[in-house]
Amino acid sequence: MSSLLGKKVTTAISVVVMFTSIGFQDIGTAAENRISAQIQTTVENTLNKEEKRYVSLAAGRILKHVNQARFAIAMNAPSASIAHVEKALTLVDIIKSVAPVYSVEAKIEAGDIKYEDTDRIRPLYVTIHDELDRISVLSPVMEAKKMIADTTGTQSSGGPLVSNAYLSYTRVFFDVAFAEEHLLVARNKLNAENMQLADRLLLTVQLGVLFEYKSMDLPLTRASENLLLAKTFFEEKQIPDSKIALQAAVEALNIYEKRIPRETAGEVGELRSEIVSYIPKIAEGQVGVTEKITGWWDRLVVWFA
Numbered sequence: 001m002s003s004l005l006g007k008k009v010t011t012a013i014s015v016v017v018m019f020t021s022i023g024f025q026d027i028g029t030a031a032e033n034r035i036s037a038q039i040q041t042t043v044e045n046t047l048n049k050e051e052k053r054y055v056s057l058a059a060g061r062i063l064k065h066v067n068q069a070r071f072a073i074a075m076n077a078p079s080a081s082i083a084h085v086e087k088a089l090t091l092v093d094i095i096k097s098v099a100p101v102y103s104v105e106a107k108i109e110a111g112d113i114k115y116e117d118t119d120r121i122r123p124l125y126v127t128i129h130d131e132l133d134r135i136s137v138l139s140p141v142m143e144a145k146k147m148i149a150d151t152t153g154t155q156s157s158g159g160p161l162v163s164n165a166y167l168s169y170t171r172v173f174f175d176v177a178f179a180e181e182h183l184l185v186a187r188n189k190l191n192a193e194n195m196q197l198a199d200r201l202l203l204t205v206q207l208g209v210l211f212e213y214k215s216m217d218l219p220l221t222r223a224s225e226n227l228l229l230a231k232t233f234f235e236e237k238q239i240p241d242s243k244i245a246l247q248a249a250v251e252a253l254n255i256y257e258k259r260i261p262r263e264t265a266g267e268v269g270e271l272r273s274e275i276v277s278y279i280p281k282i283a284e285g286q287v288g289v290t291e292k293i294t295g296w297w298d299r300l301v302v303w304f305a
Contacts, residue, residue, distance in 0.1 A: 035110040042103040049302040051098065052127075056301070058095050059126040059174045062088045066179075066205050067140035069186075073199045078190050081198070085187045092180045099124055124176035127304055128209075144206040173210040182208075217304065219256035223249045224300055231293040239284050246279050246293075253300075264303070271299055 047055065065088040072081035101122050108115040182201045189198040226249035233242035253272040257265045275296060282289055 035108065037106070037108045040105045040107075042105075044101045044103065045098070046100050047098065053298055053302050055095055055098065055126055056128050058091045059176060060128045062091045062176070062179060063128070063141055063174070063206065063209070065091070066183075066202050070199055070202045070206075073190075073195050073202075076195075078193065078195060081195075082187060082190045085183055085190065085202075089180065089183050089187070092176055092183065095124060095126065095176050096122065124180075126174050126176055128172050128174050141206045141209045144203055148203075148207060175208055178208050179205045217256075219252040219259070220300065220303055223252035223256065224297060226252065227293055227297045227300065231290055231297075234282070234289050234293070237284055239282060243279050243282060246275055246282075249296075250275050250279075267299075268303070271296060 065084040069081040069084035069088070072078070072084060099122050101120055104119045104121060106115070106117050106119075182205050186198045186201040186205075189195075189201065226245045230242045230245035230249065233239075233245055250272055253268055253275075257268040257272065260268065278292065
């Protein structure tokens, strides 16, 4: 897919609001629209799939450095903690520099009275994934959530988004703007040698991660897990097990392909077919297998976004 970077996509929504209160209109007469509103949204700098993957990687790395900063505090090493917070903030700046910008133009009229306003919004809500190369950015987050739940005896709920660390999940969402606010204050507290409050602020960043379970995404989750297993098995020279894991990924993709819209199903089918044709070719010591699996995994995880 060609990059959409630099293009603008415009959508217009017209909304008509009608107030019907006795005392403002004659009973028995047809009500006329006395107020109208139009919202026009222009999206700039839309990310392509590859760019979304890199943003997800950067967001995951923020969580990695948050966990390392908390560990440094536990080891009474404030300088090391500050260094990790600085790295996390650098990643925040990178994400902010490429995140799509939405220009929202509002027009509201009632008779001769007219209102116009334009807002520029840069949402920083990112879908994140664990890295394929055995670097878990989510495990420390899950442990932090479980610790709080065990300590307070409470569980978070509210619609489809759940933050219980011990529940299964298919997607993970991270509010980068929320993280930035707490990271900036945490850095100030670390510089003031208030380690306890700094740790609490960093913990809040971890607790702000939202875990979502969607049954439709479950086969995709299983496929990504089996690609990770296949890569691990191949690196450990367990070729038969690697092939079994790849076949399991194929079966999961086949289920997922049947659940999604046709326009996306074509891409899933192409990936599935590639894996099927490649499995018989895998042999011990073969060059390029890990890179091949990594490429498949990179293509797969963007479908979570």
